[in-house]
Amino acid sequence: MKSNIVLIGMTGSGKTTIGKQLSERLSMPFIDIDHYIEQTEKQTIPELFAVSEAHFREIEAAACQNLAAQQQRTVLSCGGGVVLNQLNIQAFRKTGWIILLDRPIEQIVQDIQTEHRPLLKSGTERLYQLYQERKDLYTEAADIIISNTSSLEHVLNKIEKQLPASIISK
Numbered sequence: 001m002k003s004n005i006v007l008i009g010m011t012g013s014g015k016t017t018i019g020k021q022l023s024e025r026l027s028m029p030f031i032d033i034d035h036y037i038e039q040t041e042k043q044t045i046p047e048l049f050a051v052s053e054a055h056f057r058e059i060e061a062a063a064c065q066n067l068a069a070q071q072q073r074t075v076l077s078c079g080g081g082v083v084l085n086q087l088n089i090q091a092f093r094k095t096g097w098i099i100l101l102d103r104p105i106e107q108i109v110q111d112i113q114t115e116h117r118p119l120l121k122s123g124t125e126r127l128y129q130l131y132q133e134r135k136d137l138y139t140e141a142a143d144i145i146i147s148n149t150s151s152l153e154h155v156l157n158k159i160e161k162q163l164p165a166s167i168i169s170k
């Protein structure tokens, strides 16, 4: 039975913020996969990227596939590039519901601090480029698409309404 909730979306789309609050509402543990990788590798994401992006992606894939197999009734917030590897998505789909947080790039740009996001070091133009490259991958991977354009409270209510009763009623 699928029991995890997996949040995907562009960097800055709200996965960590919304994931934490959703996990509290549903009394489920929360794991931010970027944070999990930093803890288990004892290195920051920028340090892992400094080796190479491929090095980071390999570690990310192992973390995603292990967590998908091991966790139950857990809210998992993914890194923005999780959809680049279909094995990650296949693993998540087996044990959870994949929710895409869809947030306009203009709103993302207003909020994110680029220094903590290695792919955005060169500026926000890269964000538009990444969106073009990934938008189809995000929508194809998602079981549920949620537009994150209103208050956090409103977005959380919308997510709860779309989740299957088996997750909500526990």
Ligand SMILES: Nc1ncnc2c1ncn2[C@@H]1O[C@H](COP(=O)(O)OP(=O)(O)OP(=O)(O)O)[C@@H](O)[C@H]1O
Residues within 6 Å of the ligand: 009, 010, 011, 012, 013, 014, 015, 016, 017, 018, 034, 077, 078, 079, 080, 111, 112, 117, 148, 149, 150, 151, 152, 155
């Ligand atoms: N609905 C919203 N209303 C107000 N602020 C929001 C909303 N959604 C997200 N934010 C803000 O946008 C910023 C980015 O959100 P967050 O860090 O959760 O994104 P993320 O998807 O986890 O990004 P990354 O993939 O880089 O980790 C945060 O400052 C967060 O508070």
Ligand SMILES: O=C(O)C1=C[C@@H](O)[C@@H](O)[C@H](O)C1
Residues within 6 Å of the ligand: 010, 011, 034, 045, 078, 079, 080, 081, 082, 117, 118, 119
């Ligand atoms: O969009 C991306 O490819 C990334 C997003 C972050 O969450 C991190 O996982 C990392 O910085 C890569």
Ligand SMILES: [Mg+2]
Residues within 6 Å of the ligand: 015, 016, 017, 032, 034, 077
């Ligand atoms: Mg995050």
